[in-house]
Amino acid sequence: MATIYLIRHGQASFGDDNYDRLSETGWEQARVLGRWLAGRVTPNVVIGGNMRRHRETVEAIASGYRQSFPDMQVATGFNEFDHASVVHRFRPEWADRERMLAELEASGHPAKTFQQTFVKAVQRWVSAEHDDDYPESWSQFKTRVQLALDDLIQWADGGDVFVSTSGGPIAIIVQSLLGISDSKALGLNEMIANTSVTRVLYSGKRRSLAVFNNYGHLEAEDPGLVTFR
The missing domain is CATH 3.40.50.1240 (Phosphoglycerate mutase-like)
Incomplete structure (x- = not known):
């Protein structure tokens, strides 16, 4: 094979x-x-x-x-x-990159905070309850x-x-x-x-x-x- x-x-x-x-x-x-x-x-x-x-x-x-x-x-x-699309549908304010980076920095644990948010954003996407919100x-x-x-x-x-x-x-x-x-x-x-x-x-x-x-x-x-x- x-x-x-x-x-x-x-x-x-x-x-x-x-x-x-x-x-x-x-x-x-x-x-x-x-x-x-x-x-x-x-x-x-x-x-x-x-x-x-x-x-x-x-x-x-x-x-x-x-x-x-x-x-x-x-x-x-x-x-x-499209990671950005998935995250921005969950956190629209993060479409402003500077705001996103500022909020992540203020959390004290930027990577961990982003990962936690990303997981929730992906779960929303996968749920099929909001399909019209996404390009894919x-x-x-x-x-x-x-x-x-x-x-x-x-x-x-x-x-x-x-x-x-x-x-x-x-x-x-x-x-x-x-x-x-x-x-x-x-x-x-x-x-x-x-x-x-x-x-x-x-x-x-x-x-x-x-x-x-x-x-x-x-x-x-x-x-x-x-x-x-």
């Missing part, structure tokens, strides 16, 4: 004007992954969403890999859901990701594939493979580490989860590189 390696992007730049780019830690995480993959796996195809953090993750992996590495092909179905509903997001996986498997035609994507799409794919609830899928999403590798085996229409959220490459080189946001 061939393998799809679902790779969560490196740490993004939380709090910066442009979140959608890797932090210095994110670049190093992906270089470490590239070094770890070199000599172990030779991908036939490399796929990524069209988000900057997906592209930069592939660039950093290729830098660490050092061997011949395929150019990344874009598949927008593997993009993350939870059910539409799930369908998009599942179709992207179907298209990829048909196109890859039995080869090993690297996919640079985000936690949301990885959680949705795992959910579909294991048949778990939405709430459990959300719980998985919170656990997925930056540059972790989730392996899906496939052959024709058969698909199975082989490995979930492996970030041993980071722990082996520098445990301080392990991040989840």
Whole structure:
């Protein structure tokens, strides 16, 4: 059976004007992954969403890999859901970025406060009680990701594939493979580490989860590189 390696992007730049780019830690995480993959796996195809953090993750992996590495092909179905839209529908005042940052700083625990708010915002989105509020509903997001996986498997035609994507799409794919609830899928999403590798085996229409959220490459080189946001 061939393998799809679902790779969560490196740490993004939380709090910066442009979140959608890797932090210095994110670049190093992906270089470490590239070094770890070199000599172990030779991908036939490399796929990524069209988000900057997906592209930069592939660039950093290729830098660490050092061997011949395929150019990344874009598949927008593997993009993350619109975090900003989800949060702003729950906390409209946070559309003012300066106000959001000020409130987070005033909480004394910015990262923790944001995460708590984010979880509640996502729960509102997933509930399906406010679908008209969002440019993409939870059910539409799930369908998009599942179709992207179907298209990829048909196109890859039995080869090993690297996919640079985000936690949301990885959680949705795992959910579909294991048949778990939405709430459990959300719980998985919170656990997925930056540059972790989730392996899906496939052959024709058969698909199975082989490995979930492996970030041993980071722990082996520098445990301080392990991040989840």
